[in-house]
Amino acid sequence: MSVRPYRDIQRRPSRRIHVGPVAVGGDAPISVQSMTNTATSDVRATIEQIQRIAEAGADIVRVSCPDEASTVALRDIVRESPIPIVADIHFHYRRGIEAAEAGAACLRINPGNIGSRERVREVVKAARDHGCSMRIGVNAGSLERDLLERYGEPCPEAMVESALNHIKHLQDEDFHEFKISVKASDVFLAVAAYQGLAEATDAPLHIGITEAGGLRSGTVKSSIGLGMLLWSGIGDTLRVSLSTDPVEEVRVGFELLKSLGLRHRGVNVISCPSCARQQFDVIKTVEVLEQRLEHITTPMTVSVIGCVVNGPGEATMTDIGFTGGGRGTHQVYLAGVPHHRLKDEAIVDHLVRLVEEKAAEIEAGRSEPSAAAE
Numbered sequence: 001m002s003v004r005p006y007r008d009i010q011r012r013p014s015r016r017i018h019v020g021p022v023a024v025g026g027d028a029p030i031s032v033q034s035m036t037n038t039a040t041s042d043v044r045a046t047i048e049q050i051q052r053i054a055e056a057g058a059d060i061v062r063v064s065c066p067d068e069a070s071t072v073a074l075r076d077i078v079r080e081s082p083i084p085i086v087a088d089i090h091f092h093y094r095r096g097i098e099a100a101e102a103g104a105a106c107l108r109i110n111p112g113n114i115g116s117r118e119r120v121r122e123v124v125k126a127a128r129d130h131g132c133s134m135r136i137g138v139n140a141g142s143l144e145r146d147l148l149e150r151y152g153e154p155c156p157e158a159m160v161e162s163a164l165n166h167i168k169h170l171q172d173e174d175f176h177e178f179k180i181s182v183k184a185s186d187v188f189l190a191v192a193a194y195q196g197l198a199e200a201t202d203a204p205l206h207i208g209i210t211e212a213g214g215l216r217s218g219t220v221k222s223s224i225g226l227g228m229l230l231w232s233g234i235g236d237t238l239r240v241s242l243s244t245d246p247v248e249e250v251r252v253g254f255e256l257l258k259s260l261g262l263r264h265r266g267v268n269v270i271s272c273p274s275c276a277r278q279q280f281d282v283i284k285t286v287e288v289l290e291q292r293l294e295h296i297t298t299p300m301t302v303s304v305i306g307c308v309v310n311g312p313g314e315a316t317m318t319d320i321g322f323t324g325g326g327r328g329t330h331q332v333y334l335a336g337v338p339h340h341r342l343k344d345e346a347i348v349d350h351l352v353r354l355v356e357e358k359a360a361e362i363e364a365g366r367s368e369p370s371a372a373a374e
């Protein structure tokens with residue numbers, strides 16, 4: 001019995017597949033993905049962007065392969081990438097084969113769109129030979145014409161039917177290492193499609209709200225859509241699609257998972273919006289603090305609260321708490337207990353040091369059992 005049952009999320013049971021070394025589905029952690037937006041043929045630029053995406057915590061990265069120059073470049077990109085690569089293929093089955101040969105860990109390809117059964121067979125063979133999984137990616141904006149004619153417009157039922165049709169192509173080839181997405185830019189449509197698909201298959205689901213918008217609007221849309229799905233246990237891997245630096249997609253993805261207690265990475269900052277009662281500049285402090293703590297990957301919670309109205313209460317539930325006090329004397333809490341006071345200067349430096357010390361302590365504690373086992 002959970003201590004706080006209102007926080008429990010029962011994940012939908014799904015089959016486990018692999019994208020390179022990353023498990024997707026079953027009880028594997030929900031992985032976070034992003035996608036490069038460099039020209040794939042520009043190997044250097046693509047690798048640099050992948051490195052930034054990986055440093056932000058992404059587990060998997062997708063790379064478009066629109067032409068042969070891209071699949072040629074993919075070989076070098078795969079070699080240097082610290083995380084597995086999903087090659088994004090549309091229509092051209094040859095690109096799929098080339099990408100598998102180049103070392104892609106997964107092919108994003110819709111088997112129903114690549115032509116004859118023979119072509120599907122060739123792509124599946126290449127995937128099998130090179131240990132690639134696949135992602136079927138249904139998108140409301142590019143549904144098959146016959147489905148649109150029958151349903152009149154993109155709707156959840158049409159999207160699920162499209163997904164099941166693509167699945168059938170792979171099942172006919174006895175290929176089961178695939179995950180599926182049914183994305184739409186409309187939150188209602190995407191959520192309903194995923195709910196339908198979750199009932200119809202046990203394949204792992206890649207969730208996302210496609211073309212969600214810029215950093216602010218896209219984050220809100222994704223939080224509603226992906227939040228609903230994740231809260232109800234649906235979703236094995238996710239991508240937040242934003243018209244901005246892909247690194248932001250990774251950050252937003254992790255914030256989403258952290259908010260629902262589904263994954264923990266880095267510092268979860270709890271801060272108040274500030275008001276006339278604040279005893280130090282909360283907004284500026286949090287802004288700088290969050291930047292300075294980006295390198296911390298150890299999960300922990302830090303509260304930064306402007307005054308005693310909510311500060312002591314929030315601090316009881318955090319690893320490190322900071323509450324503004326009168327006359328420039330602020331209170332620092334460790335493990336929820338008042339520990340020492342701090343004058344007005346160098347608040348951020350002080351908190352960063354405390355967080356780094358705490359992270360080192362947690363990491364040392366983690367490595368102890370395995371050291372003992374050796």
Ligand code: SF4
Nearest residue numbers: 272274275278306307
């Ligand atoms: S915690 Fe204090 S400073 Fe922050 S918003 Fe509330 S009353 Fe204002």
